[in-house]
Amino acid sequence: MQFNVQWFDEMDSTNTRLIEEVRRDPHLPSGTVWAAKSQTAGRGRLGRKWDSFSDGNLLFSLYQRTHASLSHLPSFSMAMSIAVDEMLQMFHVHSNLKWPNDVQVQGRKIAGLLAERAGDDGVVIGIGLNVNMTSLQAAQIDQPATSMAIETGAKWDVNDVLKTLLNSHWPFWYERWKSLGFSGLRDRWIQRCGGLDLPVVVRDGENLLHGTLAGFGNHGELLLRLPGGRVQTIWAGDILTPL
Numbered sequence: 205m206q207f208n209v210q211w212f213d214e215m216d217s218t219n220t221r222l223i224e225e226v227r228r229d230p231h232l233p234s235g236t237v238w239a240a241k242s243q244t245a246g247r248g249r250l251g252r253k254w255d256s257f258s259d260g261n262l263l264f265s266l267y268q269r270t271h272a273s274l275s276h277l278p279s280f281s282m283a284m285s286i287a288v289d290e291m292l293q294m295f296h297v298h299s300n301l302k303w304p305n306d307v308q309v310q311g312r313k314i315a316g317l318l319a320e321r322a323g324d325d326g327v328v329i330g331i332g333l334n335v336n337m338t339s340l341q342a343a344q345i346d347q348p349a350t351s352m353a354i355e356t357g358a359k360w361d362v363n364d365v366l367k368t369l370l371n372s373h374w375p376f377w378y379e380r381w382k383s384l385g386f387s388g389l390r391d392r393w394i395q396r397c398g399g400l401d402l403p404v405v406v407r408d409g410e411n412l413l414h415g416t417l418a419g420f421g422n423h424g425e426l427l428l429r430l431p432g433g434r435v436q437t438i439w440a441g442d443i444l445t446p447l
């Protein structure tokens with residue numbers, strides 16, 4: 205896989221800008237990566253925001269051409285979460301995964317991912333990974349957060365981290381996702397999210413649902429076993445229980 209990485213000092217949102225660029229230039233090569241040293245309007249899912257503190261954290265978006273349908277977007281983002289989690293182990297950060305798109309360390313979020321359709325046959329995946337964020341900065345985020353520096357006591361070069369992810373971890377999981385879809389990720393995902401049958405509370409829109417984790421469907425959707433035994437499918441939501 206070939207990646208063409210461009211760094212920018214500041215952007216509102218690397219996802220927004222790269223999606224616009226794909227619209228402007230439909231021949232933009234797959235593997236184009238836009239990374240920003242700081243972001244003024246970083247976006248999360250469902251209209252939420254991604255906080256970044258100037259310099260020292262990884263904020264980037266990757267354009268990947270794919271003919272996969274919209275229903276495959278969630279598992280595409282799960283494949284990247286697995287790659288991020290795998291890479292963090294190499295840096296001695298003991299992360300795990302939290303459905304649908306979080307990488308965390310003992311309940312503190314270290315990375316978030318946002319996959320969005322770009323053009324007719326592509327996807328832009330944005331990744332925010334806290335690399336050198338300090339504890340004081342992490343305390344300003346409205347949910348528990350951490351960084352590679354907090355976990356390891358060392359400062360890291362963001363460009364090295366980016367290159368390691370793109371060259372050593374993403375290609376394997378991307379190929380697996382491309383050939384097998386979520387079924388190629390399921391075992392790894394379950395292993396890294398703490399296993400099945402865990403009690404969980406899930407926010408699905410306005411509703412809070414209590415149940416146990418029954419598994420994941422063909423596209424990575426969460427299957428929640430409700431107290432009566434019925435299994436409910438959740439496509440977009442948040443697990444509120446610390447895992």
Ligand code: BT5
Pocket residue numbers: 216217218219220245246247248249250252253254255256262263264265305313314315316317318329330331332334345346347348349350
């Ligand atoms: C996400 O959304 O986790 C997806 C974040 C994707 C950010 C990247 S940065 C590069 C690219 N360009 C963009 O504009 N976006 C992408 P979600 O699951 O909705 O989580 C958002 C929530 O995470 C917020 O409401 C906060 O509670 C929390 N949060 C915000 N900033 C954080 C940070 N730096 N570290 C940890 N948690 C954070």
